[in-house]
Amino acid sequence: MNDLSLTRDGQIYEEPLIFEKSRDGRDGFSLPQDDLELPLEIDPAYLRGDDLHLPEVSEIDIVRHFTRLSTWNYAIDLNLYPLGSCTMKYNPRINEEIAALPQFTEKHPDLPEIYAQNFIKIYYELSECLKALTDMPGITLQPAAGAHGELTGLFMVRRYFKTRGETRNIVLVPDSAHGTNPATCTLAGLQIKELKSTEDGLLDMEVLRQNLGPDVAALMITNPNTLGVFEKNISEIAHILHDNGSLLYMDGANYNAIVGKVSLGKMGVDISHLNLHKTFSTPHGGGGPGGAAVVVSDKLTSFLPGPLPVRREDGSYGWSFPEASIGRVKAGPGHSGVSLRALTYIYSYGNEIHKVAESAVLNANIIRKQLEKHFQIASGLNTMHEAVFSDAMQKKTGLDTLNLAKTLIDYGYHPPTVFFPLNVHGAMMIEPTESESPETLDHFCQVMIQIAERMEKQDNSMKESPRRAFVGRIDETGAARQPTLNYFTKKTDL
Numbered sequence: 001m002n003d004l005s006l007t008r009d010g011q012i013y014e015e016p017l018i019f020e021k022s023r024d025g026r027d028g029f030s031l032p033q034d035d036l037e038l039p040l041e042i043d044p045a046y047l048r049g050d051d052l053h054l055p056e057v058s059e060i061d062i063v064r065h066f067t068r069l070s071t072w073n074y075a076i077d078l079n080l081y082p083l084g085s086c087t088m089k090y091n092p093r094i095n096e097e098i099a100a101l102p103q104f105t106e107k108h109p110d111l112p113e114i115y116a117q118n119f120i121k122i123y124y125e126l127s128e129c130l131k132a133l134t135d136m137p138g139i140t141l142q143p144a145a146g147a148h149g150e151l152t153g154l155f156m157v158r159r160y161f162k163t164r165g166e167t168r169n170i171v172l173v174p175d176s177a178h179g180t181n182p183a184t185c186t187l188a189g190l191q192i193k194e195l196k197s198t199e200d201g202l203l204d205m206e207v208l209r210q211n212l213g214p215d216v217a218a219l220m221i222t223n224p225n226t227l228g229v230f231e232k233n234i235s236e237i238a239h240i241l242h243d244n245g246s247l248l249y250m251d252g253a254n255y256n257a258i259v260g261k262v263s264l265g266k267m268g269v270d271i272s273h274l275n276l277h278k279t280f281s282t283p284h285g286g287g288g289p290g291g292a293a294v295v296v297s298d299k300l301t302s303f304l305p306g307p308l309p310v311r312r313e314d315g316s317y318g319w320s321f322p323e324a325s326i327g328r329v330k331a332g333p334g335h336s337g338v339s340l341r342a343l344t345y346i347y348s349y350g351n352e353i354h355k356v357a358e359s360a361v362l363n364a365n366i367i368r369k370q371l372e373k374h375f376q377i378a379s380g381l382n383t384m385h386e387a388v389f390s391d392a393m394q395k396k397t398g399l400d401t402l403n404l405a406k407t408l409i410d411y412g413y414h415p416p417t418v419f420f421p422l423n424v425h426g427a428m429m430i431e432p433t434e435s436e437s438p439e440t441l442d443h444f445c446q447v448m449i450q451i452a453e454r455m456e457k458q459d460n461s462m463k464e465s466p467r468r469a470f471v472g473r474i475d476e477t478g479a480a481r482q483p484t485l486n487y488f489t490k491k492t493d494l
């Protein structure tokens with residue numbers, strides 16, 4: 001390999017399943033001798049007749065097992081994680097310290113109000129902070145993630161029109177939208193109409209006007225959009241929709257680009273979900289945990305899911321349910337760990353929270369400037385928090401975005417998001433976030449440029465990458481079509 005590679009050799013451990021390491025009678029705990037003589041009268045019907053079949057492993061082997069497995073993972077604590085749209089930002093350690101306080105870990109937010117004052121206060125203060133930041137009058141913290149926030153928002157859209165006695169079931173969605181947008185519309189029982197974007201990746205105002213009608217419930221638009229571009233016509237878009245009696249849903253997954261800088265209220269937004277695990281730093285990937293805040297305009301506050309945190313006149317905290325609430329969208333009031341981290345993150349920045357957006361945008365532009373001579377930038381407009389390129393310049397080489405992504409792994413980097421948004425050919429969506437230093441960004445760009453030069457030279461060895469990862473190039477189609485889901489089946493197959 002070459003000097004830009006960050007990968008180490010020789011210390012990647014093969015690791016069997018914990019069950020394969022099990023030896024009868026070996027254990028990883030030592031409890032004091034039980035000196036209680038309890039009468040043990042359990043109905044035999046409730047007694048287990050068979051062994052538990054748990055692995056029997058010593059403490060050090062358990063520690064090594066999980067530590068070794070963790071070395072197979074890529075993490076933000078290891079290196080830049082440029083996965084566009086996902087906002088893999090650094091999770092400050094203070095977040096973990098606060099979330100680990102016994103006042104929170106040893107209580108449950110669903111305790112009777114009197115015992116859960118500290119928790120309700122967290123939900124209340126986070127709600128107030130986010131209302132102030134977005135300039136929106138209503139909020140819920142209940143949804144478990146962005147897509148769940150979308151569903152919550154669309155349920156409110158449906159309830160709004162039902163209350164008004166209107167039948168509107170169309171949601172307009174631009175072709176650059178994240179896959180969850182159309183999926184959520186379908187799940188909410190609404191129909192989508194896709195809108196083609198302009199060359200520069202903005203919503204086409206003419207196309208919007210042509211597709212409006214009395215059956216249009218809402219437009220669902222991401223801003224900044226998935227090309228990393230700010231929808232500069234957003235206020236006009238809101239006016240056009242409102243004149244048609246429709247609502248404006250702004251997918252706020254990219255809110256980290258504008259936090260503390262703009263007012264969603266003044267833009268005319270009616271509903272927006274903010275991915276707390278992205279903009280407000282809870283670590284995510286690998287399935288969670290996540291959390292979303294859904295902010296709404298006056299038109300929708302009475303439909304918010306409950307319970308909502310309130311501060312009473314005597315200074316105590318409690319829960320309330322809006323009069324025409326769509327009900328609960330989750331058992332609890334929202335993921336407490338995510339809310340705690342989000343509030344800690346906001347308070348750590350205080351009045352300087354806008355610097356998050358400024359640094360995120362600056363870092364994406366450092367990347368754009370260095371790479372735009374080597375890769376085709378997807379939009380000629382200003383780059384916000386992520387730089388999206390296509391593989392148009394590499395078309396003649398026979399090597400494409402997939403080869404680039406796999407080769408990056410050999411240099412010690414997680415690949416960016418690829419082949420999304422769908423309206424950009426061979427898209428590479430690079431989101432550095434605000435956390436990274438200029439040195440890290442420069443190194444990443446040098447690696448990208450080196451790979452671009454290898455592509456130019458038609459270096460077909462890239463087709464075998466990754467060669468320095470724990471698992472090499474896998475047959476992704478085969479894995480999706482004929483997945484081997486059982487480890488033991490795989491063993492016998494071999």
Ligand SMILES: Cc1ncc(COP(=O)(O)O)c(C=O)c1O
Pocket residue numbers: 085086145146147148178180181222226251253254275290
């Ligand atoms: C633009 C956009 N919308 C919605 C979502 C869905 O959010 P979540 O993954 O939290 O469900 C994402 C996630 O990446 C996104 O990038």
